[in-house]
Amino acid sequence: MKSMRCTLRFEESAMHPVHRRIAEDDAFVRDQLLFGHRSEAGPDTMLFYAEGDCEAFADALAATDRIVDHEVRPLDESSCYAYVREDMSEFDVRLQEAFEGPGLLVVPPVEFRSDGTARLTVVGEPAALQAALEDVPAEASVDVERIGEYDGSPPGTGADLTDRQREAAAAALEVGYYDVPRSGSLEAVADELGCAPGTASEHLRKAERAALAAAVDPEP
Incomplete structure (x- = not known):
């Protein structure tokens, strides 16, 4: 079993509206997708952890048309959880399918960063990982940071800074x-x-x- 750590870069047209706000607004620091569930019968359900101005984060969720329901639960002055139900865009569906193909598993969290990129870790067999890279939609590019045996350790060392x-x-x-x-x-x-x-x-x-x-x- 191999582990692939990679960074996604998005064309402007493909960037999620909330992700765009994180990249443009100093009030935001980091947004992490902790869990997600796709549903054929309705909106997808996701749980996020965010750092920064929680009120501004809630406003960004409320201003996004394809988010049909959300609830923000503050943890302190600068961090919160967000429960979100969303109708995914065609691009988001294709991107998700690329990294959730047979033999692949995305290891949470998926981190959306203030520079407009997203970082994620995927585990699986080498052939499946290669297929995922080939299936990434053209509106996104992938920088592979590391490929190796999965050992369960968190990416990077020391403090986890944005x-x-x-x-x-x-x-x-x-x-x-x-x-x-x-x-x-x-x-x-x-x-x-x-x-x-x-x-x-x-x-x-x-x-x-x-x-x-x-x-x-x-x-x-």
Whole structure:
């Protein structure tokens, strides 16, 4: 059994409206599909975990016509679960079918990231994985990050940061925000990121929380 970790990049026309909001709005950080169930008799049912502005996330769900029902349950000020029932687009159905063919299994979560990409892990036999890559619709491209024996370990090492959090942390290090004594300001970090100081501060707090969590309890 092989494991394939890959990143999907979407044409503008194929990007999900909620995913597009995540890519365009600094209020969003990360959106993860935890579980999904396809139904021939009606809308598909999905459970998401999201980080960022939960009210803005709920507004994005409400503004998407093909989402027929949803409920957002906040966990704290910056994270929530979302129960969603949705009529899938033709593209989404074809993409899902590509990675759920015979002999394949998508290992949750599927992560929709702030740079507009999606990351997922698929396990199966080599021939089935190759067939999945060939069946991906033309509106999406696939970057294969790793293929190997599946060992059940989470992707990556250390803190699980989003691209924007990692960019914020790198900017903070570059301008001296974490120097002792501190030689760079939060405003300098914001200038590097091209955002407001409050937004930069939020990105750094979440990156710091993820890094501390990984250091204190590195086990998944």
